[in-house]
Amino acid sequence: MAVKQLSVFIENRKGMLSEVTDALSDAHINLRALCLAEAADYGILRLIVDDTEKAVGIVRDTGRTVVVNDVVGVIVPDTPGGLNLVLHTLNGHDVGIDYMYAFISKENGKANVVFRTADVAAADKYLSDAGFELI
Template sequence: MKVQQLSIFMENRAGRLAEIMQLLGDAGVNIRALSLADTSDFGILRLIVNDVDKALQVLRESGHTVSLTDVVAVEVPDHPGGLASVLNPLCQAGVNVEYMYAFVEKATDKAVVIFRFEDIEAALGVLAKAGISVLPAETVYTL
């Protein structure tokens, strides 16, 4: 149920994001979801892509610092209180969310949110118990 996310270190200067996007585009890598965390000096670009190995290879070959992180793709009901209903059981179980970001496209009538947990195994247990749907990696890469 774990999804592999690419994290890329980026200096905060003009054109860096475009360069990386061009690189992945030329390699035929399709981006499924993306988030960018930044400070005034640097940022971390996080990507879910259709071809993790290919993306990893072209990024490393071009000299980027990249790491792989296990994240979880959770289906969230698309109505007021939907996200809260996912977060509540996690909160009660004391599972910390490091960060999260939403998928652009919807798979079903539900939204898809990517979560990075401090303790991924504990989080998966809580979600299963609460009957919250977690998407398998293959589904996420091809959404």
């Protein structure tokens, strides 16, 4: 099943990131994973949280542009070359990756990888058919 991810537009100015995290922490929203992509004048903060809908409202109220995207979340086998197995499966189906980040999940204690691709549902299917565990 697709994972819901928030993408938040962050102006490249001091304190812009912490304003968002402050607002989320005040609302008791737990961050499960995050990644900050940078461009010259702005960044895009990507977040996976425990309550996506509530977080969208909180972020919007800080005056920022926010959008929710579906991403693929997969548990990577905890062995050398574990990520490669995932990537080879995707290559075999011509699935391109826009961006990717990894985190250790508190719940499963394993290495999790999240990535964005054009057809999330298809990628989910390829990976689960190949025996990978999705998050």
